Amino acid sequence: MKLKLDDQGHAVLQDGKPVYVKDDGAEVAFDVLGTTQTISRLNAEAKSHRERAETAEKSLKGFEGIADPAKAMEALQLVANLDAKKLVDAGEIDKVKTEIGKAFQAQLDAANGNASKLEQQLYAEMIGGSFARSKFALDKLAIPPDLVQAYFGKAFGIEEGKVVAKDANGNKLYSAANPGDLAGFDEALEMLVNQYPGKEHILKGTGASGSGAQGGGGGGGQKTGNFGGTKADRVAAIKQLTSYA
Numbered sequence: 001m002k003l004k005l006d007d008q009g010h011a012v013l014q015d016g017k018p019v020y021v022k023d024d025g026a027e028v029a030f031d032v033l034g035t036t037q038t039i040s041r042l043n044a045e046a047k048s049h050r051e052r053a054e055t056a057e058k059s060l061k062g063f064e065g066i067a068d069p070a071k072a073m074e075a076l077q078l079v080a081n082l083d084a085k086k087l088v089d090a091g092e093i094d095k096v097k098t099e100i101g102k103a104f105q106a107q108l109d110a111a112n113g114n115a116s117k118l119e120q121q122l123y124a125e126m127i128g129g130s131f132a133r134s135k136f137a138l139d140k141l142a143i144p145p146d147l148v149q150a151y152f153g154k155a156f157g158i159e160e161g162k163v164v165a166k167d168a169n170g171n172k173l174y175s176a177a178n179p180g181d182l183a184g185f186d187e188a189l190e191m192l193v194n195q196y197p198g199k200e201h202i203l204k205g206t207g208a209s210g211s212g213a214q215g216g217g218g219g220g221g222q223k224t225g226n227f228g229g230t231k232a233d234r235v236a237a238i239k240q241l242t243s244y245a
Contacts, residue, residue, distance in 0.1 A: 003020055004018075014029040015029065031177075064107065066103060131146075137189065
């Protein structure tokens, strides 16, 4: 990948960003400031979510072993009032064991539930938010962000507090604008769209009629889609449009 130069040997800029030419002839403008700001923002968001998770875990430790305070007090009172022989005679040992087991299971279920909820919130903010804020999706794609996420969201994940994109073979996508670094969200999304068999139907100005397009035959046999109705309706429409699931 080479820096694009003009006839005078000066670097070519696009919106104030240096333009590089990839081996296949495609051009990409490298936004140094935007990339740095995005990384800083995502790191701050990841730190915030991590701190919330740690706070939740510390809170749970204060109730470790106690799922039902009333049941716990009942068990303690039972132990205080009966010696070992009476417990055996009364058949209460198994009851105490059962109550203790229930307490630990309840604690485990609560911890797992909190962890799952925090993970879902983290994904919704970092992945869902990135799709909603994507300049590439808004400027270049003729379908709304929720449909973009419905198709390409599975390619994105969170690793060590950062959004990471992978191709269909599970390989991480690396930046063409900044070799050696992982591709930023918009750059990765553009790569995935370029690899998508039905990309001509979702790129603006290539046959797709946008988020308000109505169904029916287009000029030259070009298919169009109806992106109205519920999200499920719109996902079904784009699947029918591109014949790709």
